[in-house]
Amino acid sequence: MKIRVFTAILVCKIVRRLAKLFGRGSSLPGKYALKICPDILSKLELPELSIAVTGSNGKTSTVEMIAHVLKSNGLKVAYNKEGSNQIEGVVTFLAGDSTMSGRVKSDVVLLEADERYSRYIFKYFHPKYFVINNLYRDQMTRNGHPEFIKSIISQAVYDDMTLILNADDPLVSSFGKDREGTIYFGADKLPTDKPVNEGIYDDGKYCPVCKKPMVYEYYHYNHIGKFRCTSCGFARHDTDHTLTSTKEEGGKASITIDGKYEIPVFFTGIYHCYNILAAFTAAVTAGIAPEKAAESLGGYILRSGRISDFTLGKLDGRLLLSKHENSVSYDRSIDVVVSDNRRKSVMFIVDAISRKYYTSDSSWLWDINFEKLKQTNIDKIILAGQYCDDLAVRFELAGIDEDKTEMFEFVNDAADYCSHNLDSFLYVITCFSDKEKILSIVTRRELA
Amino acid sequence: MTVNILYLYPDFMSLYGDNGNVRILERRLKDQGFDVKIDKATITDEKISFEDADLVYMGSGFESNRNLAAEHLAKFKAELVKAVEDGVPMLFTGNSYDILGKGITAADGSFVEGLGIFGFTFKEQLEKRYTGDVILKDNATGHRYVGFVNRAGVPDATDGLEFEAIKVIGNVPLKKDGVRKNNLLGISLIGPVLLKNPRLAESFVKIICERKGVEFKETDYPHSIKSHAKTRKALLEADN
Numbered sequence: 001m002k003i004r005v006f007t008a009i010l011v012c013k014i015v016r017r018l019a020k021l022f023g024r025g026s027s028l029p030g031k032y033a034l035k036i037c038p039d040i041l042s043k044l045e046l047p048e049l050s051i052a053v054t055g056s057n058g059k060t061s062t063v064e065m066i067a068h069v070l071k072s073n074g075l076k077v078a079y080n081k082e083g084s085n086q087i088e089g090v091v092t093f094l095a096g097d098s099t100m101s102g103r104v105k106s107d108v109v110l111l112e113a114d115e116r117y118s119r120y121i122f123k124y125f126h127p128k129y130f131v132i133n134n135l136y137r138d139q140m141t142r143n144g145h146p147e148f149i150k151s152i153i154s155q156a157v158y159d160d161m162t163l164i165l166n167a168d169d170p171l172v173s174s175f176g177k178d179r180e181g182t183i184y185f186g187a188d189k190l191p192t193d194k195p196v197n198e199g200i201y202d203d204g205k206y207c208p209v210c211k212k213p214m215v216y217e218y219y220h221y222n223h224i225g226k227f228r229c230t231s232c233g234f235a236r237h238d239t240d241h242t243l244t245s246t247k248e249e250g251g252k253a254s255i256t257i258d259g260k261y262e263i264p265v266f267f268t269g270i271y272h273c274y275n276i277l278a279a280f281t282a283a284v285t286a287g288i289a290p291e292k293a294a295e296s297l298g299g300y301i302l303r304s305g306r307i308s309d310f311t312l313g314k315l316d317g318r319l320l321l322s323k324h325e326n327s328v329s330y331d332r333s334i335d336v337v338v339s340d341n342r343r344k345s346v347m348f349i350v351d352a353i354s355r356k357y358y359t360s361d362s363s364w365l366w367d368i369n370f371e372k373l374k375q376t377n378i379d380k381i382i383l384a385g386q387y388c389d390d391l392a393v394r395f396e397l398a399g400i401d402e403d404k405t406e407m408f409e410f411v412n413d414a415a416d417y418c419s420h421n422l423d424s425f426l427y428v429i430t431c432f433s434d435k436e437k438i439l440s441i442v443t444r445r446e447l448a
Numbered sequence: 449m450t451v452n453i454l455y456l457y458p459d460f461m462s463l464y465g466d467n468g469n470v471r472i473l474e475r476r477l478k479d480q481g482f483d484v485k486i487d488k489a490t491i492t493d494e495k496i497s498f499e500d501a502d503l504v505y506m507g508s509g510f511e512s513n514r515n516l517a518a519e520h521l522a523k524f525k526a527e528l529v530k531a532v533e534d535g536v537p538m539l540f541t542g543n544s545y546d547i548l549g550k551g552i553t554a555a556d557g558s559f560v561e562g563l564g565i566f567g568f569t570f571k572e573q574l575e576k577r578y579t580g581d582v583i584l585k586d587n588a589t590g591h592r593y594v595g596f597v598n599r600a601g602v603p604d605a606t607d608g609l610e611f612e613a614i615k616v617i618g619n620v621p622l623k624k625d626g627v628r629k630n631n632l633l634g635i636s637l638i639g640p641v642l643l644k645n646p647r648l649a650e651s652f653v654k655i656i657c658e659r660k661g662v663e664f665k666e667t668d669y670p671h672s673i674k675s676h677a678k679t680r681k682a683l684l685e686a687d688n
Contacts, residue, residue, distance in 0.1 A: 137463075140598060141618075144577035145463055147510040148600070151574050201462050206491075211516055213492060358617070358686055360581050360679040361596035363639025366465025389671040389678065393643050396671075397471045 008037035012095040030091030041124030050109040055133030065279035072296035078106035118156035185281040187243040261294035310442035313419030317426035324431040327367035349430035351385030362390040384414035411437040454501035466507025468640025498531040508542025518547040537631040545634030567607030580618020584611040595637030646672040
């Protein structure tokens with residue numbers, strides 16, 4: 001059998017090199033390796049330390065930050081940087097990092113694990129730590145719904161793993177029910193918290209365990225907050241690591257973890273804070289000293305490109321990258337717009353819902369709190385892309401003044417309109433799948 | 449004149465932006481000159497009354513929620529069935545319509561009793577989702593409904609299912625779908641079905657006008673019509 005492993009690794013390495021040469025995708029080498037040796041993952045000899053990260057949002061950022069902390073502290077880390085998180089991608093980076101006998105050379109294996117595919121990958125090896133950051137309504141055309149995803153992730157959870165869970169997300173936190181040794185992270189009460197759930201829907205209304213009503217002391221955002229079931233006693237767990245405060249003054253922002261580790265950050269967007277906290281918790285749990293982890297996180301420069309500044313004609317603008325089919329991410333971007341007191345306009349682009357598949361499903365637009373835009377003064381709202389009619393109905397029923405909205409089927413026309421008719425700051429809110437349609441027109445600027 | 453919309457389980461069965469259907473109907477009814485009152489009834493209520501309802505709506509939810517809702521709604525079955533007999537318009541979308549049949553075999557093998565208004569049954573699993581875009585053809589009226597299906601089950605008895613799936617893109621093993629009785633319509637499509645299917649929205653409004661003795665006023669909803677046309681064209685052109 002050894003020869004199969006050897007051949008699979010050899011083929012994987014060769015194909016990987018060739019694929020790199022031709023600029024091809026990152027899962028092809030793993031695909032070939034799996035053909036030769038279908039259970040290659042269980043044959044590889046992994047280092048003692050392995051960490052997997054899953055969740056609806058922020059997997060890539062969290063993994064990158066953990067990698068950064070571990071590397072800055074002298075560890076050699078193997079991880080799927082190309083973001084290929086299905087089984088073929090995992091084989092590609094692990095076999096690529098192996099000796100010919102199948103020993104992974106790095107000190108740590110770090111894995112961005114897809115919510116739906118972890119159950120296949122973890123059949124072959126169990127990461128020592130499994131971080132679950134959040135579970136939202138995300139890409140439901142593929143993912144069904146959060147409770148379905150929870151049941152799918154459950155199939156990837158084994159007794160010998162230590163779970164690292166977001167205590168503030170009831171569905172995520174319920175993974176830790178009746179499990180000894182689980183590590184929790186979460187946020188204390190923050191100035192930006194709300195007494196009520198401001199969303200269109202409330203996925204924290206009923207207990208994930210017994211389905212009876214829950215109550216919240218406060219909400220950090222959507223269903224993330226301090227919850228308690230009125231019936232079965234399920235409640236937010238005490239945390240091992242805590243976001244204790246956030247600070248933003250004089251253009252400088254920082255967050256504090258566990259009351260003493262202050263980490264300078266580019267912005268204090270709540271989900272960015274959770275990603276940092278998840279990364280901190282994972283790194284510290286894996287053995288990095290907390291002050292070292294905080295120091296490395298402070299030096300980390302966010303590369304996710306969630307925010308891009310640009311000029312369009314005379315206009316200054318900022319793209320807030322969100323995810324189509326993910327109402328929570330849109331809600332957060334809308335929060336940014338609403339908290340900006342400048343004169344401003346906003347463009348929403350929904351042109352291709354996914355790069356990977358076609359769907360007509362625009363139902364998620366009805367889960368986004370566009371109504372909140374009425375809380376601030378906006379000069380114009382521009383609805384752009386192939387789904388502009390769906391957007392138009394949604395905005396009309398949100399009660400947004402029709403004189404304020406302009407609709408364009410093509411992003412070019414929308415951009416033309418803006419550069420000729422607007423004179424206020426322009427926010428653009430759209431998804432990875434559509435961002436190039438506007439970024440190819442505007443001039444990018446360094447982040448202010 | 450006031451139209452009462454009875455919105456069943458808006459906080460418990462509210463998965464795919466289903467609230468859009470109620471909002472679209474509210475707008476269209478207001479455009480006809482009605483006042484609209486939305487009565488919300490949910491899982492913690494001891495009583496659900498169908499007496500004053502001019503329209504009943506229920507949307508999709510987690511299967512576990514749907515099963516609890518089925519159990520809860522069964523307590524008010526007699527009144528619901530009477531309302532159906534009386535011709536009260538009702539719309540059940542997504543997996544909420546599953547409970548109108550005999551029942552659902554859940555993923556764990558247990559049988560969740562349905563309301564038994566129709567003879568169909570569903571069988572569910574939790575290994576994968578059945579998701580995809582579909583066009584359903586209503587052979588009685590010739591209408592075609594476009595939209596998205598996102599469910600855990602397929603019908604294992606199709607008695608009473610009326611619409612034919614004439615195009616499916618994705619993994620949706622449905623050949624027949626949807627039920628109709630008097631003014632009750634149940635359909636697998638999720639989300640704001642009434643946005644992408646303006647004729648369906650209009651037919652509900654017409655029925656309400658008729659039942660209220662008010663003359664229906666033609667009103668234009670160009671965005672909705674364009675959205676339907678665009679979607680239908682895209683789906684017909686797409687590969688399966």
